[in-house]
Amino acid sequence: MRLAAFAALAACAALAQAQDSAREIQRYRQMIAEGSPAELFEVEGEALWKKPEGPKKVSLERCDLGEGPGVLKGAYAHLPRYFKDADSVMDLETRLLHCMTTLQGRSREEATRRVFGSADRPSEFESLSAYIAAQSRGVRIAPGMSHPKEKASYELGRALYFHRVGAWDFSCASCHGDEGKRIRMQELPVLYKPEAARPVIATWPAYRVSTSQLVTLQWRMNDCYRQMRTPEPTFASETTVALIHFLTATARGETYHGPGNKR
Numbered sequence: 001m002r003l004a005a006f007a008a009l010a011a012c013a014a015l016a017q018a019q020d021s022a023r024e025i026q027r028y029r030q031m032i033a034e035g036s037p038a039e040l041f042e043v044e045g046e047a048l049w050k051k052p053e054g055p056k057k058v059s060l061e062r063c064d065l066g067e068g069p070g071v072l073k074g075a076y077a078h079l080p081r082y083f084k085d086a087d088s089v090m091d092l093e094t095r096l097l098h099c100m101t102t103l104q105g106r107s108r109e110e111a112t113r114r115v116f117g118s119a120d121r122p123s124e125f126e127s128l129s130a131y132i133a134a135q136s137r138g139v140r141i142a143p144g145m146s147h148p149k150e151k152a153s154y155e156l157g158r159a160l161y162f163h164r165v166g167a168w169d170f171s172c173a174s175c176h177g178d179e180g181k182r183i184r185m186q187e188l189p190v191l192y193k194p195e196a197a198r199p200v201i202a203t204w205p206a207y208r209v210s211t212s213q214l215v216t217l218q219w220r221m222n223d224c225y226r227q228m229r230t231p232e233p234t235f236a237s238e239t240t241v242a243l244i245h246f247l248t249a250t251a252r253g254e255t256y257h258g259p260g261n262k263r
């Protein structure tokens with residue numbers, strides 16, 4: 001009798017455990033569906049946004065990303081755009097760099113020493129861009145398109161997209177120019193077409209699962225130029241901003257819903 005009782009007890013325990021695991025798996029699935037690793041970078045970015053830095057020991061909280069000093073809601077979805085105080089068109093990272101040098105009194109050299117991070121140590125720009133982009137979720141993508149410098153930047157970006165360079169004579173369109181092209185199983189979106197640019201731009205910056213990194217559009221431009229075997233473009237240069245401007249303008253009207261996940 002005692003044995004039977006034990007067996008019943010053991011069966012009960014096993015059943016409870018199985019129910020527990022099923023519940024845990026369910027919980028895990030829910031967590032993945034609800035949250036993305038990008039959220040960890042958002043938290044880090046918020047801390048960096050509020051942290052006093054540089055010779056002036058001030059935070060970035062008064063940085064004007066285009067919607068007014070310190071306004072984050074919707075700011076990312078409206079970039080790149082023209083900034084009068086800098087008399088140029090800026091994307092998010094270029095504008096952040098501007099605020100680091102003007103508000104915080106940091107040198108360009110120091111602030112850009114480490115613009116692309118690693119899995120265990122993201123760069124300031126990566127964490128900040130995750131945090132700031134997240135404040136544009138649900139906002140329609142609408143970069144600046146009216147100022148003459150905005151128009152010029154868009155046109156430059158478009159020209160660069162089709163401009164062949166380097167030893168291999170590649171343009172962006174060499175890889176991102178025809179439907180159905182793939183490299184190592186990766187689909188190559190035809191980014192000068194709105195239907196392809198929209199879902200892509202609406203999810204950058206993004207968490208890159210294969211390298212456990214939060215990557216930005218400045219990084220993406222850099223990495224694609226690397227694949228084109230050209231010298232590395234300068235971070236936050238007119239060229240990279242123009243390309244990002246062109247791609248973002250092509251995606252306009254889409255609702256921003258990043259930071260997303262990439263392979």
Ligand code: HEC
Nearest residue numbers: 170171172174175176183186200220224225227228243263
């Ligand atoms: C040699 C081929 C090649 C060229 C040329 C190239 N790319 Fe790419 N690009 C890729 C590959 C491969 C990926 C996908 C990588 C991955 O999934 O990890 C990619 C991804 C991208 C993405 C992200 C797509 C997404 O789904 O989120 C963007 C944006 C992009 N490229 C823009 C450009 C621009 C702008 C240029 C020109 C400056 C360019 N690429 C030139 C190969 C190329």
